[in-house]
Amino acid sequence: MPNIRLGTEGVLALLILALCILLGFTTDTFLSLQNLFDLLNNQSVNIIFAVGLVVVLIAGGIDISFAVAASVVQYVVLTLLMPIGGGNWFFGIALAMACGAVLGLFNAFLIHQFRIVSIIATIGTFNLYFGLLMYFTGGVSIYDIPDWLYDAVPLVALPAERGTATLYLPVAVMIVMSLLTWFILARTGFGRAVYGYGSSPEAALRSGVRAWQIQAFAYGWLGLCAGVAGLMQAHIVQEAVPNALNGQELPILASVVLGGATLGGGRGTVIGAILGVLLLAVVQNGLNLMGVTPYAFQMIVGFIILVAITASNLGKILPGKARAREV
Amino acid sequence: MMDIAISAKHISKVFGQVRVLDDVAFELRRGEVLCLAGENGCGKSTLIKIINGVYTPEAGAEFQFGDDKVSGVTPHDARHRGIHVIWQDLALFPHLTVAENIVFDDYVASPLRPLSRKKAHDEARRIIGKIGADLDPDMLVEDLSIAKRQLVAICRVMRAEAKIIFMDEPTASLTAREVKALLDIARTLSAQGISIVFVSHRLSEVLDVCQRVTVLRNGKLVGTYPTEGMTQARLSELMTGRELTQEPRAAGKVGELLLELQGLSRTGEFEDVSLKLHRGEILGLAGLLGAGRTELAHVIFGMHAPSSGRMFKDGKPLALSSNRDAVAAGIAYVSEDRLNLGLVQNQSINMNTAATVLPELEAPRFFLSPKRIRQLTADWIARLQTKVSNAELPVSSLSGGNQQRVVLAKWLATKPDVLILDCPTVGVDVGAKQGIFTIIRDLADQGMSIILISDEAGELWYNSDRILLLRDGRLVEEARPSDIKEEELEGMINA
Numbered sequence: 001m002p003n004i005r006l007g008t009e010g011v012l013a014l015l016i017l018a019l020c021i022l023l024g025f026t027t028d029t030f031l032s033l034q035n036l037f038d039l040l041n042n043q044s045v046n047i048i049f050a051v052g053l054v055v056v057l058i059a060g061g062i063d064i065s066f067a068v069a070a071s072v073v074q075y076v077v078l079t080l081l082m083p084i085g086g087g088n089w090f091f092g093i094a095l096a097m098a099c100g101a102v103l104g105l106f107n108a109f110l111i112h113q114f115r116i117v118s119i120i121a122t123i124g125t126f127n128l129y130f131g132l133l134m135y136f137t138g139g140v141s142i143y144d145i146p147d148w149l150y151d152a153v154p155l156v157a158l159p160a161e162r163g164t165a166t167l168y169l170p171v172a173v174m175i176v177m178s179l180l181t182w183f184i185l186a187r188t189g190f191g192r193a194v195y196g197y198g199s200s201p202e203a204a205l206r207s208g209v210r211a212w213q214i215q216a217f218a219y220g221w222l223g224l225c226a227g228v229a230g231l232m233q234a235h236i237v238q239e240a241v242p243n244a245l246n247g248q249e250l251p252i253l254a255s256v257v258l259g260g261a262t263l264g265g266g267r268g269t270v271i272g273a274i275l276g277v278l279l280l281a282v283v284q285n286g287l288n289l290m291g292v293t294p295y296a297f298q299m300i301v302g303f304i305i306l307v308a309i310t311a312s313n314l315g316k317i318l319p320g321k322a323r324a325r326e327v
Numbered sequence: 328m329m330d331i332a333i334s335a336k337h338i339s340k341v342f343g344q345v346r347v348l349d350d351v352a353f354e355l356r357r358g359e360v361l362c363l364a365g366e367n368g369c370g371k372s373t374l375i376k377i378i379n380g381v382y383t384p385e386a387g388a389e390f391q392f393g394d395d396k397v398s399g400v401t402p403h404d405a406r407h408r409g410i411h412v413i414w415q416d417l418a419l420f421p422h423l424t425v426a427e428n429i430v431f432d433d434y435v436a437s438p439l440r441p442l443s444r445k446k447a448h449d450e451a452r453r454i455i456g457k458i459g460a461d462l463d464p465d466m467l468v469e470d471l472s473i474a475k476r477q478l479v480a481i482c483r484v485m486r487a488e489a490k491i492i493f494m495d496e497p498t499a500s501l502t503a504r505e506v507k508a509l510l511d512i513a514r515t516l517s518a519q520g521i522s523i524v525f526v527s528h529r530l531s532e533v534l535d536v537c538q539r540v541t542v543l544r545n546g547k548l549v550g551t552y553p554t555e556g557m558t559q560a561r562l563s564e565l566m567t568g569r570e571l572t573q574e575p576r577a578a579g580k581v582g583e584l585l586l587e588l589q590g591l592s593r594t595g596e597f598e599d600v601s602l603k604l605h606r607g608e609i610l611g612l613a614g615l616l617g618a619g620r621t622e623l624a625h626v627i628f629g630m631h632a633p634s635s636g637r638m639f640k641d642g643k644p645l646a647l648s649s650n651r652d653a654v655a656a657g658i659a660y661v662s663e664d665r666l667n668l669g670l671v672q673n674q675s676i677n678m679n680t681a682a683t684v685l686p687e688l689e690a691p692r693f694f695l696s697p698k699r700i701r702q703l704t705a706d707w708i709a710r711l712q713t714k715v716s717n718a719e720l721p722v723s724s725l726s727g728g729n730q731q732r733v734v735l736a737k738w739l740a741t742k743p744d745v746l747i748l749d750c751p752t753v754g755v756d757v758g759a760k761q762g763i764f765t766i767i768r769d770l771a772d773q774g775m776s777i778i779l780i781s782d783e784a785g786e787l788w789y790n791s792d793r794i795l796l797l798r799d800g801r802l803v804e805e806a807r808p809s810d811i812k813e814e815e816l817e818g819m820i821n822a
């Protein structure tokens with residue numbers, strides 16, 4: 001029997017393709033190079049978050065605090081760098097990664113050491129981080145940011161219909177973070193152990209997998225990604241606003257789940273997470289271009305997620321017939 | 328060779344208030360096959376988990392691995408020392424592929440080394456070929472039947488090139504042919520100097536493959552004996568502390584026709600099966616794995632629709648669109664795969680037992696009475712002699728054989744007319760097997776009709792009124808135990 005399985009990624013890719021074609025016909029701007037490049041520029045931050053979050057979901061956990069952690073990182077990095085002359089890209093990214101990783105590791109510590117359920121622990125740190133941020137900043141934004149962070153860094157500029165279409169640095173960073181995460185998850189033994197732990201913690205422990213390593217990596221890596229994403233977000237908007245990322249966690253969680261990760265652990269891929277973000281972005285972009293009110297967007301996103309999850313459960317039911325025969 | 332591979336002394340373990348292991352000593356020699364025997368719940372799996380660092384023993388334990396004396400172990404240590412385990416609950420990774428499950432220890436041993444999917448695949452192929460199993464390395468383990476998962480767990484340990492292998496009931500869901508292959512492998516490995524600890528409730532296997540047997544009873548060590556000159560009866564006596572005798576079922580009188588199948592087929596699974604089941608009859612279904620016995624049971628239980636043919640119960644046509652209909656029609660099915668289909672592992676023993684009769688327990692006032700649930704469970708625990716310390720604990724805390732009794736209780740609670748038992752004694756100890764068959768025979772004597780599926784010819788021969796043999800999805804023979812010998816039946820099945 002030929003084993004034709006598209007998998008979640010295939011279905012998502014087809015959906016995105018279909019939507020693009022549809023939008024190409026119904027709007028005259030969607031398929032323009034500028035619009036597509038902008039889509040990538042705008043989604044790079046979300047994708048960096050998403051590839052971090054998928055690691056936590058694969059390991060069988062969940063994290064609510066990462067977007068707030070990213071805001072914290074923005075503030076910490078800027079407050080540390082401004083007095084010493086502003087630093088440079090290298091310092092900035094390294095500091096953002098370190099700072100984000102520490103915030104993530106704190107989650108891992110709570111979850112592993114005190115056996116707190118991950119959702120409870122990260123709701124706790126979400127509030128903790130946000131409260132501290134508001135307390136120390138007084139809710140005031142930072143507009144005075146170093147030049148290297150302020151100036152846009154174009155990477156690819158192509159002539160397009162109206163002027164040029166440009167891809168900026170965050171896209172490159174997004175690609176690097178995605179590749180790194182993909183490599184760790186798919187090409188190292190440790191990455192496979194993360195899947196194993198998410199799939200069956202008990203079996204993994206009996207195989208000699210150390211739970212603390214998995215937890216530390218998963219939450220630490222998400223923190224690191226969040227740090228990078230935070231820095232990129234400040235770079236794109238050229239300022240740091242304390243509640244700019246607040247509320248981003250749920251749409252990103254939704255995209256990752258759309259990309260095939262489950263709250264039960266053991267499932268999910270980097271490609272899936274990226275495609276999940278892109279699908280929602282294309283829908284949003286398309287609705288914008290068609291002049292639909294932004295309020296409709298949330299509704300439609302909710303609908304897509306429900307349909308997607310039902311469909312994947314349907315998928316489980318259908319081969320279930322074949323499975324029962326195996327019994 | 329008298330080299331010691333593992334020696335463990337003063338091993339005790341207390342769960343809550345219950346002392347499940349009491350100052351047990353365990354010794355494994357290099358290159359021997361040692362059996363760990365004992366009734367369900369005597370602590371075999373717990374001992375294995377302690378030696379592998381999954382559970383920490385009570386203070387005072389001493390371990391020796393080869394020449395190393397240590398006071399504690401972790402799972403990582405154990406793997407590092409070349410100790411590998413086929414766990415009773417398999418402990419596989421459902422979301423990973425067969426190949427990945429087989430090479431998983433590699434992932435742990437070398438977390439950084441980039442490994443190729445192809446290599447994992449080829450490795451898996453090689454090992455699967457070596458034990459002669461029929462497995463697709465690319466399938467997800469969650470899509471496999473329990474028997475195939477068992478094979479994956481075996482492959483995994485074969486792959487590890489272990490020095491010491493613990494096999495906790497590895498043969499429980501295998502067919503005769505696969506069991507034979509596994510026992511051959513065990514012999515080959517032990518000839519290469521690998522030590523094997525083998526747990527099985529099939530005493531014939533134990534006496535066949537093991538050189539020594541360590542017997543536990545109720546968490547205490549009874550002793551270690553050479554298997555030479557040991558008989559099954561003597562071993563059962565050591566395990567249970569009492570003498571067991573087995574009597575063939577007296578050819579009783581059976582009642583009127585209850586269930587009839589006419590030309591029942593399901594494409595690709597079984598074809599043209601016609602049979603009659605009478606009240607109070609125990610009908611044995613014999614055959615090899617894949618002969619269509621379980622598939623037939625699924626159709627009678629309404630889980631799958633037949634592609635043609637008809638069913639009658641009490642002379643009326645029986646149309647089942649789901650197993651709910653089957654339960655309503657008085658049909659119950661005890662699945663062979665108790666870990667997945669039969670029980671909700673993290674729910675209490677009480678809830679699992681009551682799961683099938685909740686509506687009844689709600690009557691007449693539409694709320695569940697915890698007291699009635701407890702009574703029901705307590706009643707079945709007593710009748711089936713299940714070893715339970717507290718029925719509020721999750722089912723997963725029970726030993727394998729005791730879980731099987733909970734499944735049985737759950738279905739008996741529906742008071743069915745037709746009870747289909749799919750390998751009901753897999754993983755159940757000798758004493759309990761007899762207990763279960765006593766119950767089954769009593770049920771039949773009270774008028775229940777029973778379809779008994781089993782891989783063990785002896786079990787069928789002793790307990791059935793009539794035996795039907797399925798081969799490749801077709802009924803090929805019918806026999807009565809009174810007309811043939813046990814060995815003849817065995818021969819017919821394996822022909």
Ligand SMILES: Nc1ncnc2c1ncn2[C@@H]1O[C@H](COP(=O)(O)OP(=O)(O)OP(=O)(O)O)[C@@H](O)[C@H]1O
Pocket residue numbers: 342343347365366367368369370371372373374415714716724725726727728729754756
């Ligand atoms: N995690 C646990 N919590 C509480 N009780 C437990 C736990 N694990 C095992 N037990 C109890 O310890 C006893 C020994 O269990 P164990 O699984 O070692 O038995 P076993 O000899 O392997 O039996 P079987 O032949 O049925 O597999 C049982 O009574 C069981 O209920």
Ligand SMILES: [Mg+2]
Pocket residue numbers: 371372373415495726727
């Ligand atoms: Mg056991």
